[in-house]
Amino acid sequence: MIRYLIKKLITLLILLGLVSITVFAVLFVLPGDPAQIILGINATPESLATLRAELGLDKSFMGQYAHWMGNLLLGQSQQSIHYKMPVYELIRDSLAVTGPLALLAMLFALAISLPFGIYAARHQNQAGDVVVMVCTQLGLATPEFWFGILLTLLFSVQLGWFSAGGFPGWSTDCWGSLKALLLPAFALGVIRASILTRLTRSSMLEVLSEDYVRTARAKGLKERTVVYGHALRNALAPVLTIMGLQLGQLLAGAIIIENVFFLPGLGRLVFNAIGQRDLPVVRDIVLFMAAAVVVVNFLVDIAYAVIDPRIQLE
Amino acid sequence: MKRFFRNKNFTVGFILSLIVIIAAVISLIWTPFDANRMNAKLRLQGPSWQHPLGTDQYGRDTLSRVMVGAVNSIIVGLMTVAIGLSVGVLLGLASAYYGKWVDETIMRFSDFLFGFPAVLTAILITSILGPSMINAMLAISIFYIPVFARLTRAVAMLIWEREFIVAARAAGISEWKIAWRHVLPNILSTLLIQGTIQFAVAILAEAGLSYLGLGTQPPHASWGRMLNEAQTYMSLSPWMAIFPGLAIAWAVLGFNLLGDGLRDTLDPKMVRIR
Numbered sequence: 001m002i003r004y005l006i007k008k009l010i011t012l013l014i015l016l017g018l019v020s021i022t023v024f025a026v027l028f029v030l031p032g033d034p035a036q037i038i039l040g041i042n043a044t045p046e047s048l049a050t051l052r053a054e055l056g057l058d059k060s061f062m063g064q065y066a067h068w069m070g071n072l073l074l075g076q077s078q079q080s081i082h083y084k085m086p087v088y089e090l091i092r093d094s095l096a097v098t099g100p101l102a103l104l105a106m107l108f109a110l111a112i113s114l115p116f117g118i119y120a121a122r123h124q125n126q127a128g129d130v131v132v133m134v135c136t137q138l139g140l141a142t143p144e145f146w147f148g149i150l151l152t153l154l155f156s157v158q159l160g161w162f163s164a165g166g167f168p169g170w171s172t173d174c175w176g177s178l179k180a181l182l183l184p185a186f187a188l189g190v191i192r193a194s195i196l197t198r199l200t201r202s203s204m205l206e207v208l209s210e211d212y213v214r215t216a217r218a219k220g221l222k223e224r225t226v227v228y229g230h231a232l233r234n235a236l237a238p239v240l241t242i243m244g245l246q247l248g249q250l251l252a253g254a255i256i257i258e259n260v261f262f263l264p265g266l267g268r269l270v271f272n273a274i275g276q277r278d279l280p281v282v283r284d285i286v287l288f289m290a291a292a293v294v295v296v297n298f299l300v301d302i303a304y305a306v307i308d309p310r311i312q313l314e
Numbered sequence: 315m316k317r318f319f320r321n322k323n324f325t326v327g328f329i330l331s332l333i334v335i336i337a338a339v340i341s342l343i344w345t346p347f348d349a350n351r352m353n354a355k356l357r358l359q360g361p362s363w364q365h366p367l368g369t370d371q372y373g374r375d376t377l378s379r380v381m382v383g384a385v386n387s388i389i390v391g392l393m394t395v396a397i398g399l400s401v402g403v404l405l406g407l408a409s410a411y412y413g414k415w416v417d418e419t420i421m422r423f424s425d426f427l428f429g430f431p432a433v434l435t436a437i438l439i440t441s442i443l444g445p446s447m448i449n450a451m452l453a454i455s456i457f458y459i460p461v462f463a464r465l466t467r468a469v470a471m472l473i474w475e476r477e478f479i480v481a482a483r484a485a486g487i488s489e490w491k492i493a494w495r496h497v498l499p500n501i502l503s504t505l506l507i508q509g510t511i512q513f514a515v516a517i518l519a520e521a522g523l524s525y526l527g528l529g530t531q532p533p534h535a536s537w538g539r540m541l542n543e544a545q546t547y548m549s550l551s552p553w554m555a556i557f558p559g560l561a562i563a564w565a566v567l568g569f570n571l572l573g574d575g576l577r578d579t580l581d582p583k584m585v586r587i588r
Binding site: 140146150259274286290293 | 432441514544545548552555556558563564566570
C-alpha cells in the first residue's frame with residue numbers, strides 16, 4: 001500500500017507542477033496589461049514601467065512563473081487588482097459558498113440516485129424501472145442552468161418560498177444562507193443524480209448476478225439482507241468513484257449555476273475576474289480549481305485502492 | 315434500416331432529432347417572422363395564434379428565434395465533432411500504431427486534458443480569443459480530441475492485431491494506407507456512435523457558454539443566450555424562459571437517444587465513454 005501511495009503521490013506532484021505551468025502559460029497570453037488596468041488610460045509611460053517592475057511584469061516568462069510560484073509556496077498571496085485585497089482571502093470567502101453548495105448538491109444526488117438506482121435494478125425491465133430510466137434520460141438532456149431557472153420560476157416567482165438569488169452571508173443570516181443554497185444545490189444535484197442512478201442500477205445488476213449473491217440467496221437469506229447486506233457494498237465502489245470525480249468538478253464547475261442564482265462563489269468570482277482582467281485573482285483561482293480536481297481524483301484513486309486491494313497490484 | 319427502427323431508443327431519438335433538423339433547414343428559407351425584427355408594441359407577449367411561443371423583450375417572435383437557434387446548435391454540434399474527430403482519430407491511430415513514447419505522450423496529454431475543469435477552461439479560452447460562436451466551438455472541440463483519440467486507440471489496437479491487417483502488410487501495402495483503407499472503416503461505427511453523443515454534449519456546452527455571454531453574440535439567436543435574456547424578465551414573461559430551454563432539452567435528448575440506439579444496434583458490447 002505504501003509503495004502504491006508513494007507512486008501516486010509522485011504522479012500527483014508532477015501533475016500539479018504541469019497544471020501550474022499550463023495555467024500560467026495560458027494566462028500569460030491573456031490580452032490586457034494589468035498595470036494599465038490598475039493605473040487607467042491616463043497613466044504616464046514612466047508610472048506604468050514602475051508598476052510593471054513592482055508587479056514583476058517586466059521579467060521573462062520563467063522569471064514571472066518563478067516569482068508567482070515562490071510567493072505561493074511561501075504563503076504570500078498577491079493583491080487583487082479590482083478588490084484591493086489578498087487573493088487568498090477572496091478564495092476563502094467564496095469557498096464558504098461554493099464548498100457547501102457542492103456538498104449539498106452531492107447529498108441531493110446521493111439521496112435521489114441510491115434509492116432509485118437500487119429500485120430500478122431490483123425491478124429490471126418492469127414498469128418502475130422504465131419510468132426511472134426515462135427520467136434519467138430527461139435529466140441527462142436538461143441543461144442544469146435551465147433547470148435552475150425553472151426552479152426559480154416556480155419556487156421564487158410563483159410561490160415566493162425562496163429568494164430568486166443572492167446570498168446573505170453565513171455570519172449575517174445562517175438559515176437564510178442555507179436557504180439560498182437549496183435551489184441551486186438541488187438543480188446541480190438532480191442533473192448529477194441522473195448519471196449516478198444509471199450507474200447504481202447497472203453496478204447493482206452486475207453484482208446481483210454474481211455467484212456469492214446466488215449463494216446468499218440459496219442459504220435462504222431474506223432478499224433485503226442479500227441486497228443491502230451483501231450486494232450494495234460492492235455495487236457502491238464505482239458509484240463512489242464517480243461521485244468523488246463529480247465533487248471535484250463541482251468545486252470548479254458551478255460557474256454557470258452560481259451566475260443563475262447570483263451566488264458569490266468561486267465560479268462567479270473567477271468569471272468576473274476574467275472580465276475585469278484581474279490577473280492575480282484569475283491565476284490563483286484557476287490553479288486552485290484545477291488542483292482541487294487533481295487532488296480529488298488522487299483521493300478517489302486511493303479510496304478505490306482501499307476498497308478494492310487488487311487495484312494496487314495493477 | 316429496419317434493424318435500427320426495431321430499437322425504441324433509436325426510433326424516438328431519430329424522430330426528435332429529425333424535427334430539430336427540419337426546423338433548422340426550414341428556418342434557412344422561412345421563419346414565421348424575421349427573427350431579429352423588433353416590435354415595441356408586441357413586447358413580452360405570451361403564446362397566441364400569431365406568436366405560438368410568445369415574444370421577447372424587444373417584441374421579437376420566439377418561435378422564429380428558436381428555429382434560427384436550431385441552426386446555430388447544429389452548426390456547433392457538427393463543427394466540434396468534426397474537429398474532435400479529425401484530430402482525435404489521427405492521434406489515436408498514431409498512438410495505436412507507433413506505441414511506446416508516442417502512445418505514452420498522447421495518452422498522458424489526454425489524461426492531462428481530462429483532468430482540467432472543462433467549463434472553466436472553455437471560459438478562459440473564449441475570454442482569451444474573444445467571445446464568439448467560432449471561439450466557443452474551438453473551446454469545446456479541444457475537449458473532444460482526447461475523447462476520440464482514446465476511443466480510436468482502444469479500437470484500433472484490437473484491429474491492428476487481426477489477420478487481414480497482417481495479410482495487407484505481407485502484401486506490401488504501406489502502413490498509413492492500411493490505417494486509412496482497412497483500420498478506419500472497421501472503427502467507423504464506434505466513431506459514429508460516440509460522435510452522435512458528443513454532438514448532444516456540444517449543444518449543451520454551447521448553450522452554457524452562450525448563457526454566460528461567451529458564445530453566439532447578439533442579435534443572432536442562440537438558445538443559451540435567449541435563456542440569459544429571459545431570466546431578467548422572468549416575473550413579467552415566464553414563457554421566455556421555458557421554450558428555449560425546452561428546445562435545448564429536446565435536441566439533446568434526441569441526439570442522446572439516437573446515439574444510444576445506434577450503440578445498441580451496431581455495437582452492443584461497447585462501453586459508453588463520456
